[in-house]
Amino acid sequence: MEHQELTTVETAKNLGLLPDEFDRIKEIMGRTPNFTELSIFSVMWSEHCSYKNSITWLKTLPKDGPRMLAKAGEENAGLVDLGDGIGCAFKIESHNHPSALEPYQGAATGVGGINRDIFTMGARPIAQLNSLRFGDLKLDKTKWLVKGVVKGIGDYGNAFGIATVGGELFFDECYNINPLVNAMSAGIVKAGETVSATSYGVGNPVYIVGSATGKDGIHGAAFASKNITEDSVNDLPAVQVGDPFQEKLLLEATLEVIKTGAVVGMQDMGAAGIICSNSEMSAKGEHGMRIDLDKVPTRQANMKPFEILLSESQERMLIVVHKGREKEVEAVFDKWDLNCAIIGEVTDTKRLHYYMGGQLVADVPADDLVLGGGAPVYTREYREPAYFKKNQEFKIEDVKEPADLKAVADHLIAHPNIASKRWVTSQYDSMVGTATMTTNRPCDAAVVGVKGTNKAIVLTVDCNSRYVYADPQKGCAIAVAEAARNITCAGGEPVAITNCLNFGNPYVPEVYWQFVGAIKGMSEACIKFETPVTGGNVSFYNQSTDDGPVFPTPTIGMLGVMDDIANIMTADFKQPGDLIYLVGESVNDIASSQYLASYHKIAAAPAPYFDLDKEYAMHQVIKQLIQQKLIQSAHDVADGGLYIALLESAMPNNLGFTIEADDSIRKDAFLYGEAQGRVVVSVKPDQQDAFVELLATAEVEFTLLGTVNEGDLIVDGASFGDVATAKLVYDNVLHNILGE
Helix, strand or coil, rough: CCCCCCCHHHHHHCCCCCCCEEEEEHHHCCCCHHHHHHHHHHHHHHHHHCCCCCCCHCCCCCCCCCCCCCCCCCCCEEEEEECCEEEEEEEEEEEEHHHHHHHHHHHHHHHHHHHHHHHCCCCEEEEEEEEEEEECCCCCHHHHHHHHHHHHHHHHHHHHCCCCCEEEEECCCCHHCCCCEEEEEEEEEEECCCCCCCCCCCEEEEEEEEEECCCCCCCCHHCCCCCCCHHHHHHHHHHCCCCCCHHHHHHHHHHHHHCCEEEEEEECCCCCCCHHHHHHHHHHHHCEEEEEHHHCCCCCCCHHHHHHHHHHCCCCEEEEEEECHHHHHHHHHHHCCEEEEEEEECCCCCCEEECCCCCEEEEECCCCHHCCCCCCCCCCCCCCCHHHHHHHHCCCCHHCCCCCHHHHHHHHCCCCCCCCCHHHCCCCCCCCCCCCHHHHCCCEEEECCCCCCCCCEEEECCCHHHHHHHHHHHHHHHHHHHHHHHHHHHEEEEEEEEEEEECCCCCHHHHHHHHHHHHHHHHHHHHHHCEEEEEEEEEEEEECCCCCECCCCEEEEEEEEEECCCCCCCCCCCCCCCCEEECCCCCCCCCCCCCHHHHHCCCCCCCCCCCCHHHHHHHHHHHHHHHCCCCCEEEECCCCHHHHHHHHHHHHHHHHEEEECCCCCCCHHHHCCCCCCCCCECCCCHHHHHHHHHHHHCCCEEEEEEEEEEEEEEEECCCEEEHHHCCCCCHHHHHHCCCC
C-alpha cells in the first residue's frame, strides 16, 4: 500500500481524534493507519457523522407509532404513512457553521442537502421550512449574516422549485458569532416507490452521479464538530458551494431511475462525502466495496485520495445498481445531462478498498466506521449550571407593573422577534408547485395539499430557546407542545417530529446537562402527543460571543396530517361582532416572556407556566371545535402573549378587538405573559350556545374575552390605538433595519 506520511497521535489530534481513539483505530486496523485512512476515521468518527456524544441519549427518544414506515436512523429521513398508499418523508438538519462563515453558500447548501435526503428515498419534495437564529440586529455583522442566509435559502429553493412554506426567525445576542440555520424539507412518495440507503450483491456496480467532485467542503464534517473562532475563516474551503439547477436535474433523474427497478440502494453525499455513503451503505447491507478513486469525475486536477474521499461537493449521489442493468441507469442520467460514472463494485469483504492508479491507498472495515457499528459511543458528564437555581428564585412581585400598558404593546409590536417576518418571506417562493394552501391565509402552520387526494400535510418548526435556556426539560417539552398546538390550530392532527438539536460544547458538563434535559422534555411531550421522533440532526459546538454556548436550541419540526382539506382553520378574525374566547387558563405569569426579557431586561427567570396534561386536553377540544365548524378562527398564544395573539388575528382583515382583562391576575401577565396551553378563537354569535355547550362538557378552562370590532384596539375601555397604525409598524420593522 502507498505510504503517504507518518501518522502519529499529533496528526490524529489535528484531525480531531482523541488519543484513545487513535489507539482504538490502530487496534481495529491491526497496524498504524496511513494518512488517508486516518482522515476517513476522523470524519466518520466526528460528532457530525457518528453522534458519539449524543447517541446514548437519542436512543431514549420514542420512535414507534402506528404511522411509522421507517424508524429513526434507518434511512436518510423519517417516513410516515399518510394512508391510501401515500407516504411522507421529512427531516430537519443544521448548516450552522458554514453559514457563520459564508452565509449565502452555507444556507443554500443546507437547503440542497436536506432536499437530497428526501428525494434519495424516492420522495418528491413539496415543501421547505427553516428555523433561523441571529445575534443583535443592530450589529452590521448580524445584518450581513441575515441578508446572506435569507438570500441563500431563497435563491436555492426558488431555483430548485420547491415552495418555502414556513419557518421562524429569532434574534438574541447569544447568536452574535454563531447563527443557527436549520432547514427542513418534506416530500411525498407512493408505497412501493421508496429506495433504501443500502448496498448488497457481489459484483453490482457502484456509480457516482451528479456533479463532479471538487475541493470544496473537505473536512466539512470535522469543521462542524468544533467551536467557531476568529480563525474559522481559514476553514472556508470546508464550506460547500451549491448549484440548484444541477440539483433540479438530479431530482428528476433520481426519481426516474428509481422507477426502472434497477437500483439496489442509493444515498446522497452530504457530510463526509463519498466515504460516508460508501461506509454507511456497505455496513447496512453487510457487504464491502472496491472503489477506484481515479474514476471519480473531478473538478480539479491531481486531487489526492483523501480529498476525493472527503470532499462534500454538492449535488452528488452514490447508487448501487443490479449488474446487467447498467444501460438503463446510464440512459436516464444521459438524458438529464448528468455525470454518471462507475467507480467500483460491491464485494463480500465487508471492507472498503480504495485504489488510485491501480494502487491500494486505503483499506478500512465498513462497520467500524459507522454509528451503530464500531464508531465510539460516549456518556458525558453533566452538571446543573449555577444559573438554573437562580432562575427558579424569580418572583413576579419583584417586577414593578408598568403604569402604561400601551407602551409595552408598542415596544413588543416593534420588536424584531415579534414583528412581521415579511422581509424574509417575500424573498421565498411559497407558490411554486401550487400545493401551498396557506400562502395568502394566516395560519398557525403551513398546510400543503397532496395532489390527487383530499389530504394535506401540515408543517411547522418551533422552539423558544429562551425557555429552553431557562429550563431545558420544560422548555423542550414546550417546543413540542407549541408545534402540536400550531398544527392543531391549523386543522391538522400531529403525527411525528424531526429535530435539530443545536447546543454548545458537549465536553462542558453544564452544556451537556442542557442537552440531557432537553431530550427528557422532548420524550415526555412526544409520548403525550403520540408524535414519535423520526430522526434529525445534532449540532454541537455552537458558541456565543463571550465564549459560552448559544442558548440551547432543540428545534422541533413537526408533521401533521389533514385527512380532509375542508378542515383547514385560519388564524384571522372574520367579521365584526364575532365573540372572542380564550381556550385554556389565564395565569399570573411573565417568566421568560419577550416582555420580561426586552422591556424589563430581566434574563434570570424560569420557563413559563406549562402543564402538559392540560395542554393536551385543550388540543383535543380545539380539534372538536374545528371538526364541528363551531369556530371562525384559531390562533395560539405564544411569543408576546395574549395581546400579540389578538393583534395577529385582527390585522389580516383590518379588524380590531374590544376585550376585558381578567381581574384575578396582573394586567401585564394577562396581556403579555407567555403561559402555555392557550388558544384565541372567534365564534359567530349564533353559534355561541353550541360552542359553550361543547366546552362545558370538556374539562378545559375558557373565558369570553370580548368581541371583534371594525379596527380599534380596546382593552378594559382604554384605547391601545387602531389596527392600521399597529400594522404599519408591525409590517415594516425588519424593512426599516435591513432595507427593502
